[in-house]
Amino acid sequence: MGALARVWSVALNGVDGIPVEIEVAIGGGMPGVHLVGLPDAALQEAKDRVRSAVVHSGRNWPNERIVLALSPATLRKTGSRFDLALACGLLAAAGAIDRERLRGTALLGELALDGRLRPVRGVLPCLLAARAAGMARAVVPRAVLAEAALVDGLEALGADTLGEVLDWAAGNGLLHAAGAAAVAAGPAVAPPELADVIGQADARHALEIAAAGGHHLLMVGPPGTGKTMLAQRIVGLLPELDRGAALQLAAIRSVAGRLGDGAPLSTLAPFVAPHHSASAAALLGGGSGVARPGAVSLAHRGVLFLDECPHWPATVLDALRTPLEEGEVRLARADGTVHYPARFQLVLAANPCPCAPPIDRDCQCRADVRRRYLARLSGPLLDRVDLRVPMYPVTALSVEDVEPGATTATVRARVLAARAAATERWSGHGWRCNAEVPGTELRARFPLPADVLRPLEKRLEAGELSARGADRALRVAWTLADLAGTGRPDRAAVEAALYFRDRSAG
Structure with missing residues (x-):
């Protein structure tokens, strides 16, 4: 034998x-x-x-x-x-x-x-x-x-x-x-300071709302207005990852071969900014043989920033719709389907047109060229973006003429307080922030008075807002209420949520 x-x-x-x-x-x-x-x-x-x-x-x-x-x-x-x-x-x-x-x-x-x-x-x-x-x-x-x-x-x-x-x-x-597990106590380099961004009060407010509620954000403006600067500063506003989320992110990085040696467990929310020439496999995951995680999974529990988003292929951008809704990527292969977590905040930045002059009146693009340029962001994708904000050229640089904005520490304190309020409200239901709450649950378990919802109903009746868009505006209203410390949205919060949803994309 x-x-x-x-x-x-x-x-x-x-x-x-x-x-x-x-x-x-x-x-x-x-x-x-x-x-x-x-x-x-x-x-x-x-x-x-x-x-x-x-x-x-x-x-x-x-x-x-x-x-x-x-x-x-x-x-x-x-x-x-x-x-x-x-x-x-x-x-x-x-x-x-x-x-x-x-x-x-x-x-x-x-x-x-x-x-x-x-x-x-x-x-x-x-x-x-x-x-x-x-x-x-x-x-x-x-x-x-x-x-x-x-x-x-x-x-x-x-x-x-x-x-x-x-x-x-x-x-x-x-x-x-093995010795004691190495855990990064904080970022090796201090995050960029939000106060360095000159002007752009609307965009700064939108960034704070996005960080407080986990909402997706689109910024449209000519070059040099601070779109990339603002996007890079959102990580400094976000709360640290808990151990479970940090382990899940470390597991994704381990599979992708991107886990550092010094302090492999990082509690800092990731910020991933792929170039617009990246392929669908690089963004979503894939490759020959074993499907590996892409940028959307490496941004899990953090931020995915797509700069110059109209330059991305429309088919690649539209492929983001499923992970935005479901929080995971499914990659089908002959031997089966691989699942990767992908619950991230999407931050988009775009110029208003291909020539993108510093001042809009100097634009040389025809109307149809401008429409085609931003039309690469399809309606279904934009419908999933909660906050849309235009950005305008800065007209003053001197200290006397520029009103200083709030610092990262100040805004982060407000964000953390709003996140704590949302966590207390939703944790019993399994959600972390307002952006994760299903619309049906939000309307059924936490209904608002008819007069508060009236601005949303008017937009729905006029066909200017989809049912998904109404739910997303309602989530933003809850975030505004958390930032204000009022506990529940009032009519002003709903109107403010619609204001940020209505901001022109071009």
Whole structure:
């Protein structure tokens, strides 16, 4: 009867880890290695990497029939993260290491031909899944040990080579233990100061409302009016991420290969600003083989800023409609559908026309050219944008002529107070901010008097506002009430929400 051993690793489906049991059987036929369980090309090549790494680590390779089975068998296995588990399982079956030592241990890492352990992507979500499956420890490449330390309740050990892991499994050595999880206490550089933006009182107010309620924002104006400056300053107004949201964002960055080494868990809301030449796959996620997260997922619980948005292809912009509504991206592939979180604030900036002169009266564009330029922002996409604000050229620069605006600290304090009021109201229902509340729930559980809603009803009756637009204006009204500290919107708040929704886009 042949020898049999079992070890554990973890597969990835999007940002969800799936524990994989690896069974190794030795004997019962002609010498050779057979890998089963729907492996992809990278995993099929693991047979050669594992053999070379085992031999160069000073261990004997069994000259027998070897079957490596990865279960669940119907799950497509991708990547090189299974190398370490395959090598340890094989040597456990051969009796070279103690099988009991590997019980309850998740093994992750790619092997070099000389036995070195190379880091792999997605360690954080893999270990979160291992912990949920009841595993007690994990062995990973030392290069990603800081990332593994973010998972509480799981002993994380790191190694530089396969030989170190095999010595530890044989009871003859120790592995590197993870230290305390590194958490960024704050941004390495202070966020840009909001008071540096000259003038633009309407746009500054709209930015404060957007930050307080999680609303989407469109700014339209000629170059040099401060659209990009304002967009970059919204992060300084947003509250820090709680640990759950920070871990979810870190898991997305881990899968994308963008998790930093120094302080991998950041509580700062992300700000992602892709160039308008980016492809749909770069924005939404995708790529050949395994679909990877795009900019919308990297901006999860933060801000996605699209500058010069009329220069983006209309089809790419329209693809944002589903993640804006549902808070996730679904990427369909032949082997299944991958889900990535994508609940972000959208901030758009646009010039009023292609020539974009400093003063509108100097525009040389024909009327039809101006219409086509901003028509790339489709009606359904604009209907999902809560706040629209035009921006005008600055006419004064001297200190005496410019009224100073509120500082970032002052506005952030108002934003945090408004967010706290919204959290107290919605947390029992599972929502974080006003922008996340479904319109039906808002109208059913928190109805407003008829006279307060009358401005909305007039716009609906006139066909100037869609039902979705009315719900979004109502959410903005609740945010205005939170900023004012009134508890519930009054008619003035509803009219102010419509004012920001009516502002011309060109």
